[in-house]
Each structure stands twice: as structure tokens, then as C-alpha cells.
Amino acid sequence: MSTPLSHWDLDWIVGALRDGRERWQQEWPHPRTLLPLPSQAVLTQVVEALSSALYPTSRVAGDDHDVDGAVARSLEEALEALAKQVRIELEVNQAEGRSAQGPGAPDPAEPGGTDSADLLARARALVQDFASQLPTIRHLLDTDLRAAYIGDPAADSLHEVLACYPGFKAITYHRFAHALHGLGVPVIARIIGETAHSCTGVDIHPGARIGDSFFIDHGTGVVIGGTAVIGNRVRLYQAVTLGAKRFPVDQNGHLVKGEPRHPIVEDDVVIYSGATILGRVTIGSGATIGGNVWLTSSVPAGATVTQAMARNETFADGAGI
Known part of the structure; x- marks a missing residue:
């Protein structure tokens, strides 16, 4: 595809940017092929859908009693989108000679690459492992929710904490990110952590280990x-x-x-x-x-x-x- 005509002297700019990429590749070895990175926008939607599945507070369209059905639909959509993002990170890891932990991960000592279907299968296995941790995450978040309500005299209800408290949102994102960090997708975990940081002012690295009944008051x-x-x-x-x-x-x-x-x-x-x-x-x-x-x-x-x-x-x- 030819470069469109421009009034911006793009030949020089594009050439200078190419020189910068080549210097970068020499100083910091990485694959010469440009690879996609996991999407912050998609992962934000994933975490919000997971949060809704754990705490389904809105009415279910058509049937207020079909909460399980709404949870299943939220999880199906969120986990499918997450698996695609995990596949992207696994592809980058493979290209850079690193391997993820978790189910289905190949032995790094074995030669040879992995095709796209194998990467997606590994991503699905990893996300299934993550999904199996969601009940435990919900239990931990219940203790965090109660700790915020008990620890802050300004909290009038658990629902107020759930809807309004930045500290609870930050720990919610962290519990998801920490599980994914432990499964060997640190970039996705960091993206989730930094998304929480940008909207709450709370900066928690996904590697941090945090027990139950954790409360951050105010948070910023x-x-x-x-x-x-x-x-x-x-x-x-x-x-x-x-x-x-x-x-x-x-x-x-x-x-x-x-x-x-x-x-x-x-x-x-x-x-x-x-x-x-x-x-x-x-x-x-x-x-x-x-x-x-x-x-x-x-x-x-x-x-x-x-x-x-x-x-x-x-x-x-x-x-x-």
C-alpha cells in the first residue's frame, strides 16, 4: 500500500522514526515483527463485567428473578474477551522467548514455536483456571466490603460502599489482577491495576499479596x-x-x-x-x-x-x- 500524499514532510519523519525503531531493537533485543498488545479498553470492559457478575446489582431485562442467567451471560462475554487478550500476551511472550505459567504452558526447554490455535487453547485453559478462582475472589471481596462498612462511620450501607468507595473498587480490580499475575500474564495484570490507578488514585502492583478484610479509606x-x-x-x-x-x-x-x-x-x-x-x-x-x-x-x-x-x-x- 502506497503512502498517501501529505503536506507534512512525512518522508523525513517516517525515516527518522524507522531509525529510532532500529536503534531500539539493537539496544533492547525484541522481535522485529510488530506485535499487538492487550487492549486497555477491552480489559476495562472485562473487569466491569466480572464485577457485575460477582455483584449483580442492576435489574435483569425481562425477568428480575433470572439472576443466575444474567451472571452466566456476563461471565461468558467477559471470559471470552479475556481469553483473546491472554492469547495476545502469550503470543508476545513466545516471540520474546518467555513463557507463561499455568495450565497448558509448554516446557520452555522444548524447541519450536506454537501456532495460533495452540496459543488460543492455552489462553482458554489459563482463563478457565482464573474463572475457577472467582468464588474465592468474591469471598475475599465480601470481607473487604464489610471492613469498609464497619470501619467508616460515614458509610450508611454496604451498597454505598459497593457503588461509591474508590478503595473498594481498587481492591476489586487488584484481586482480579493478582490472580492473573499469578497465572503468568503480568502485562494484562498491570493494565488492570493501572486502570484502577487512573480512576481511583490507588496504585497497587498486582504482585502484592493482600489478606482479607482490607480497607483503604479515601484512597487517593x-x-x-x-x-x-x-x-x-x-x-x-x-x-x-x-x-x-x-x-x-x-x-x-x-x-x-x-x-x-x-x-x-x-x-x-x-x-x-x-x-x-x-x-x-x-x-x-x-x-x-x-x-x-x-x-x-x-x-x-x-x-x-x-x-x-x-x-x-x-x-x-x-x-x-
């Missing part, structure tokens, strides 16, 4: 790193960071990936707004971390950590300068 600005481990009945307020203290590098100066570098937060911990906790430290069971605290060391069970009291002194006639 919360950051939870990928190797963080959070126990049961933990409550966070806005602008809390569970981050890494440092990023070790290897002998070639490249970041070492996959090492535990984020906090462990044990059961029944409360962390108030603006607190920053960095590194592989442990916040013991029942501890309370006050607002705007900066922590890089572990805290024993039951402890309360607050800011040091600010010193208030009055200076006159140039004293203290």
Missing part, C-alpha cells in the same frame, strides 16, 4: 509495591506508601528484579494518612502508624509510632539567626 495517593505482603484486617488511609528503600543493581549496573523489597504488614495494623514505609521491614500485628510518619525499620507488634513533637520556640531581636 496510596501506593503498594509489588513484593508487599499485607495481612488480614489491615486499614490504610490516603497517601500511604508501602515502597522500596533502595534498588540494588547487578555487576552490569542493571536493577535486580524480583527480590523482596517492600514492607510486610501483619494482621490488624492501622496506617494513617501520609505515612511512608520503605524497605523489607515488618510492621507487627496490631501496630498503629501515625500520619506522615517516615519508617525504614521494623515495628514490634502492638506498637504505636507517631511523629516526634515539633519544637515551638519564639525568637526576638535577631536571636536564632
Whole structure:
């Protein structure tokens, strides 16, 4: 297909972009064939349909009592769309020499590629495995929903939490993303996590392990790193960071990936707004971390950590300068 005529000097621009692609391929080896990536728009629809299947709150057209039928239709549509997106990620993984985990994944030691039909079969098997986790995800979300209702005196009903609370939406997306991350499709998991981030202000890496009855109040600005481990009945307020203290590098100066570098937060911990906790430290069971605290060391069970009291002194006639 010939390039259409243009008034924008496209020959030079297209050539410069080609040079950039070639430099990129030399510096960061990857397949020369342009591959599609999973679609954020499709995955957003998938997660919304899964959420509706887990919590069917709207009336079912034609028959208010056919809730199971509506759930089945939502799941069928969502899982079919998800399988197509998973197939795309598996194709990219294969082209880049990586393999997904989960059912039907080939032995990476075996030579040879996989045709499109095999990739789709693997994608369907992986999505079936994901679908089998939905009842467990629903159970966890029930505990999160109750934790938000019990933990916030402004919540008048469970339905209000379900419909309005950004923290609950963020944890809903995270529970889906975490399951998919564990099955070996990290790009799809990250897309789902970043979709929640963009609409709630809560940034949870899909690798983070979070127990039951988790409540994020208000939510905006919360950051939870990928190797963080959070126990049961933990409550966070806005602008809390569970981050890494440092990023070790290897002998070639490249970041070492996959090492535990984020906090462990044990059961029944409360962390108030603006607190920053960095590194592989442990916040013991029942501890309370006050607002705007900066922590890089572990805290024993039951402890309360607050800011040091600010010193208030009055200076006159140039004293203290």
C-alpha cells in the first residue's frame, strides 16, 4: 500500500522514526515483527463485567428473578474477551522467548514455536483456571466490603460502599489482577491495576499479596509495591506508601528484579494518612502508624509510632539567626 500524499514532510519523519525503531531493537533485543498488545479498553470492559457478575446489582431485562442467567451471560462475554487478550500476551511472550505459567504452558526447554490455535487453547485453559478462582475472589471481596462498612462511620450501607468507595473498587480490580499475575500474564495484570490507578488514585502492583478484610479509606495517593505482603484486617488511609528503600543493581549496573523489597504488614495494623514505609521491614500485628510518619525499620507488634513533637520556640531581636 502506497503512502498517501501529505503536506507534512512525512518522508523525513517516517525515516527518522524507522531509525529510532532500529536503534531500539539493537539496544533492547525484541522481535522485529510488530506485535499487538492487550487492549486497555477491552480489559476495562472485562473487569466491569466480572464485577457485575460477582455483584449483580442492576435489574435483569425481562425477568428480575433470572439472576443466575444474567451472571452466566456476563461471565461468558467477559471470559471470552479475556481469553483473546491472554492469547495476545502469550503470543508476545513466545516471540520474546518467555513463557507463561499455568495450565497448558509448554516446557520452555522444548524447541519450536506454537501456532495460533495452540496459543488460543492455552489462553482458554489459563482463563478457565482464573474463572475457577472467582468464588474465592468474591469471598475475599465480601470481607473487604464489610471492613469498609464497619470501619467508616460515614458509610450508611454496604451498597454505598459497593457503588461509591474508590478503595473498594481498587481492591476489586487488584484481586482480579493478582490472580492473573499469578497465572503468568503480568502485562494484562498491570493494565488492570493501572486502570484502577487512573480512576481511583490507588496504585497497587498486582504482585502484592493482600489478606482479607482490607480497607483503604479515601484512597487517593496510596501506593503498594509489588513484593508487599499485607495481612488480614489491615486499614490504610490516603497517601500511604508501602515502597522500596533502595534498588540494588547487578555487576552490569542493571536493577535486580524480583527480590523482596517492600514492607510486610501483619494482621490488624492501622496506617494513617501520609505515612511512608520503605524497605523489607515488618510492621507487627496490631501496630498503629501515625500520619506522615517516615519508617525504614521494623515495628514490634502492638506498637504505636507517631511523629516526634515539633519544637515551638519564639525568637526576638535577631536571636536564632
